[in-house]
Amino acid sequence: MKKHxxxxxxxxxxxxxxxxxxxxxxxxxxxxxxxxxxxPHESVIYLxxxxxxxxxxxxxxxxxxxxxxxISFFSSKDVKILLVACNTASSLALPKLDDDYNFPIxxxxxxxxxxxxxxxxxxxxxxxxxxxxxxxxxxxxKLRKSSSNMEVYSKACPLFVPLIEEGWMEDSIAYKVSxxxxxxxxxxxxxVLILGCTHYPLMKTVIKYAVGDNVALxxxxxxxxxxxxxxxxxxxxxxxxxxxxxxxxxxxxxxxxRERSSLFLEKDIDFVTKINxxxxx
Amino acid sequence: MKKHxxxxxxxxxxxxxxxxxxxxxxxxxxxxxxxxxxxPHESVIYLxxxxxxxxxxxxxxxxxxxxxxxISFFSSKDVKILLVACNTASSLALPKLDDDYNFPIxxxxxxxxxxxxxxxxxxxxxxxxxxxxxxxxxxxxKLRKSSSNMEVYSKACPLFVPLIEEGWMEDSIAYKVSxxxxxxxxxxxxxVLILGCTHYPLMKTVIKYAVGDNVALxxxxxxxxxxxxxxxxxxxxxxxxxxxxxxxxxxxxxxxxRERSSLFLEKDIDFVTKINxxxxx
Numbered sequence: 001m002k003k004h005x006x007x008x009x010x011x012x013x014x015x016x017x018x019x020x021x022x023x024x025x026x027x028x029x030x031x032x033x034x035x036x037x038x039x040p041h042e043s044v045i046y047l048x049x050x051x052x053x054x055x056x057x058x059x060x061x062x063x064x065x066x067x068x069x070x071i072s073f074f075s076s077k078d079v080k081i082l083l084v085a086c087n088t089a090s091s092l093a094l095p096k097l098d099d100d101y102n103f104p105i106x107x108x109x110x111x112x113x114x115x116x117x118x119x120x121x122x123x124x125x126x127x128x129x130x131x132x133x134x135x136x137x138x139x140x141x142k143l144r145k146s147s148s149n150m151e152v153y154s155k156a157c158p159l160f161v162p163l164i165e166e167g168w169m170e171d172s173i174a175y176k177v178s179x180x181x182x183x184x185x186x187x188x189x190x191x192v193l194i195l196g197c198t199h200y201p202l203m204k205t206v207i208k209y210a211v212g213d214n215v216a217l218x219x220x221x222x223x224x225x226x227x228x229x230x231x232x233x234x235x236x237x238x239x240x241x242x243x244x245x246x247x248x249x250x251x252x253x254x255x256x257x258r259e260r261s262s263l264f265l266e267k268d269i270d271f272v273t274k275i276n277x278x279x280x281x
Numbered sequence: 282m283k284k285h286x287x288x289x290x291x292x293x294x295x296x297x298x299x300x301x302x303x304x305x306x307x308x309x310x311x312x313x314x315x316x317x318x319x320x321p322h323e324s325v326i327y328l329x330x331x332x333x334x335x336x337x338x339x340x341x342x343x344x345x346x347x348x349x350x351x352i353s354f355f356s357s358k359d360v361k362i363l364l365v366a367c368n369t370a371s372s373l374a375l376p377k378l379d380d381d382y383n384f385p386i387x388x389x390x391x392x393x394x395x396x397x398x399x400x401x402x403x404x405x406x407x408x409x410x411x412x413x414x415x416x417x418x419x420x421x422x423k424l425r426k427s428s429s430n431m432e433v434y435s436k437a438c439p440l441f442v443p444l445i446e447e448g449w450m451e452d453s454i455a456y457k458v459s460x461x462x463x464x465x466x467x468x469x470x471x472x473v474l475i476l477g478c479t480h481y482p483l484m485k486t487v488i489k490y491a492v493g494d495n496v497a498l499x500x501x502x503x504x505x506x507x508x509x510x511x512x513x514x515x516x517x518x519x520x521x522x523x524x525x526x527x528x529x530x531x532x533x534x535x536x537x538x539r540e541r542s543s544l545f546l547e548k549d550i551d552f553v554t555k556i557n558x559x560x561x562x
Binding site for chain 2: 050052057158168171176252253255
């Protein structure tokens with residue numbers, strides 16, 4: 001978890017600032033859902049870079065550039081903390097940030113790693129994610145750091161997101177794709193599988209079928225929100241107002257985002273603002 | 282086919298300028314291949330917007346903005362003609378361009394429409410493409426214009442590109458996906474199917490299996506290159522030098538592009554330059 005230096009002296013005034021949540025697209029709404037669940041008094045500013053998604057098959061340089069633009073956007077909005085919900089941005093961009101920002105920046109990886117380390121009994125953990133996330137090796141590195149005798153097995157599953165976007169999460173094709181990607185995990189006798197992409201929990205049923213009922217699936221959104229709750233409380237940064245507010249920003253057409261958001265957020269979004277992230281260099 | 286006004290008075294000097302070819306990513310290399318095949322003396326400047334691909338699930342406004350930036354890039358390079366290889370950009374952006382440029386701009390749609398109209402005997406044509414291309418209705422409109430009693434059946438096939446990118450073009454999963462998308466074309470008794478996305482010819486075998494051997498598949502890249510050859514000749518714009526040269530530009534990591542280019546171009550690319558299209562507003 002990348003935590004940047006930030007000005008803490010005015011924490012009292014910062015308490016009721018919104019939490020920023022950044023994702024390449026819609027998947028990060030699962031983190032919004034969990035944050036609102038664990039922290040109902042918090043306000044949220046969400047940004048989905050829908051014009052340039054997906055990030056999962058792009059290079060580190062490009063994902064870093066996009067993420068820096070997103071951070072500039074949140075700097076202009078004055079948030080008290082920024083959560084990077086996107087696994088690819090958390091894997092590729094956060095380790096490369098060396099600037100100090102006015103708010104701490106937390107990626108989604110550590111929450112999943114910590115929970116997986118707690119849950120596994122045999123120290124054999126699987127990770128699924130985008131090509132870029134898996135190739136970065138960040139989950140392996142962090143899992144191995146968490147326990148010296150941890151065995152980690154990773155697999156990029158680039159067809160999962162398109163299947164979910166097509167609404168075929170439980171189609172027989174999804175079962176076949178899942179079986180093809182995940183069959184080796186059975187041989188490796190993992191007992192925990194980290195779903196290292198915000199979309200994947202939507203394919204839980206099918207993934208569970210492929211890896212077997214005895215494998216616990218870790219959905220990082222939930223553990224991420226729990227960790228952020230602890231952090232805000234420790235830092236005396238929890239909101240102390242009953243009013244909360246959500247603002248949504250995207251880089252492509254708001255209508256497309258609104259139409260599909262309920263899949264992740266499980267409630268309707270009324271108002272979405274389109275911005276051009278390239279203006280935030 | 283969108284053809285813009287351009288300065289023709291110096292056509293003699295313009296002959297040996299390169300042909301510009303624009304695509305959202307790698308698929309447009311199939312057009313490069315056909316252009317080099319039909320026009321071996323021509324030089325080519327290729328641009329793939331790999332940092333922001335795919336275009337096929339994005340809005341008209343966004344695709345128009347990206348395409349205008351690409352045109353600005355080609356303006357800086359001085360090309361004699363610009364070919365938009367990307368079906369989505371041709372469908373969504375070209376009809377909205379109202380500026381005059383220093384070179385004519387041709388989209389890929391008309392070449393496919395013309396060939397399909399010639400080939401069909403029963404005036405029942407199918408079209409497959411990205412969500413954005415199919416929703417634009419451009420193929421339907423143009424096919425119906427080509428013949429008053431033309432029946433057109435369209436289907437967006439968003440999983441085809443991810444399947445190709447995964448290298449599963451002939452996997453049993455590709456057969457199942459293709460069957461699911463294309464089964465209705467059999468009922469409609471089409472005799473021609475336009476492959477309205479530069480990637481789809483790579484799934485020809487599987488698509489043919491789903492629609493039946495009696496359906497002719499139209500791969501626009503070839504007919505596009507043939508049409509451009511005629512146009513250049515008519516306009517006295519054909520290159521008259523034996524030397525030809527290809528330059529490749531991308532917006533994401535050149536290495537990723539080089540590694541995967543042979544799938545489409547069927548030859549290796551030595552040198553690729555990375556640019557930031559957002560600098561060409």
